[in-house]
Amino acid sequence: MNRYKIITLLFTIIITPINFYPRSLTKPTTIIFDIPGVLFKENRATLRQKIGIRSLASYAITHWKNPSTVCFDLLETMSKHPAHQPSVLFRVEGKIMPRCIVEWQQGYKTCDQVWTELVNFIKQMAQQNYFRSIQEKNLTQHILKLIFDTQQLPELTKPVMPMIDLAKQLKEAGYQLLLLANVPHELYSTIKNIYPEIIELFDGSIISCQTHILKPDKQMFKKLLDTYQLNPDQCILIDDKEESVAAAQELGIRGITYKKTSLLIQRLKELGIITN
The missing domain is CATH 3.40.50.1000 (HAD superfamily/HAD-like)
Incomplete structure (x- = not known):
């Protein structure tokens, strides 16, 4: 060239x-x-305050496990039960959610309806010794109750x-x-x-x-x-x-x-x- x-x-x-x-x-x-x-995201600082810093610290010291992990593990366990198997796969934090959560996201169920199913399942699993302690069972139930309480949504959500x-x-x-x-x-x-x-x-x-x-x-x-x-x-x-x-x-x-x-x-x- x-x-x-x-x-x-x-x-x-x-x-x-x-x-x-x-x-x-x-x-x-x-x-x-x-x-x-x-x-938008979850206001984790407010959620921790509502759960109780002392409760979280006590659980962490005695159980050496993240309470949120226990909650998501419970929900995935619920999804595997025939009565709660979802019609479509929907994951949160990598965990498959049960039917009630899926239907909540789809607009078929309300927070109150989901909570009713969750609390009944928690009682069922407690009877089967799923939780490692009463403290773990009560803390898990308290966290999920806060999340599905419509009165708490404004404080637990932030832009x-x-x-x-x-x-x-x-x-x-x-x-x-x-x-x-x-x-x-x-x-x-x-x-x-x-x-x-x-x-x-x-x-x-x-x-x-x-x-x-x-x-x-x-x-x-x-x-x-x-x-x-x-x-x-x-x-x-x-x-x-x-x-x-x-x-x-x-x-x-x-x-x-x-x-x-x-x-x-x-x-x-x-x-x-x-x-x-």
């Missing part, structure tokens, strides 16, 4: 506009947010402010914002009533308690695409569950598993998302 061809090649490279989007992708216009674990700020920036930058989440009626109502300004940032929503479908079922994503007439190539999903991100990607939606806001912003920039 002579020097004139080299100069021509370099000139072509310099003046040719850079396309940040591969041919198979188009510029994102819609950002889809999960709610639990992304926009993830860096994510709320990011949503505001994306809104100001002109992106369409949508919600796609597994949320029971009581929690969604609590969030809407206490934080209406956050919900109003979004242009629409598909919520499990209204559709009776749970992520990662692809029907949940298809309903979102159909309802808002979306092109999957133009959508980005932000979700804290890898299985939901994987399901979205199979439908052509780009997905990001949320871990930390700073890492999310970096990934969004890599995808060409511009914030103010």
Whole structure:
């Protein structure tokens, strides 16, 4: 190659506009947010206070086990009993949830109904010596009672402010914002009533308690695409569950598993998302 061809090649490279989007992708216009674990999270400090710091410390010293692990193990054990086997697999902290939790998320059951089933199961398991002590049984029951007490929801739920700020920036930058989440009626109502300004940032929503479908079922994503007439190539999903991100990607939606806001912003920039 002579020097004139080299100069021509370099000139072509310099003046040719850079396309940040591969041919198979188009510029994102819609950002889809999960709610639990992304926009909102459990207020663990308040939960610990309500459980009782002394109770937690006493249990930790005598049993050398995390009470939350005991609760999730109990729920997974419940899911294996024929009367409580779920119609669809739904995991929290990697544990399969029983039918009552699934139906609660689907909008078929209330907190009170779930609690009734849980307390009956706890009594049943106590009779079978499932718990290592009365203390463990009482602490487990107390924790679950707090979680499913609708009066406690406002104090036990709080927004993830860096994510709320990011949503505001994306809104100001002109992106369409949508919600796609597994949320029971009581929690969604609590969030809407206490934080209406956050919900109003979004242009629409598909919520499990209204559709009776749970992520990662692809029907949940298809309903979102159909309802808002979306092109999957133009959508980005932000979700804290890898299985939901994987399901979205199979439908052509780009997905990001949320871990930390700073890492999310970096990934969004890599995808060409511009914030103010």
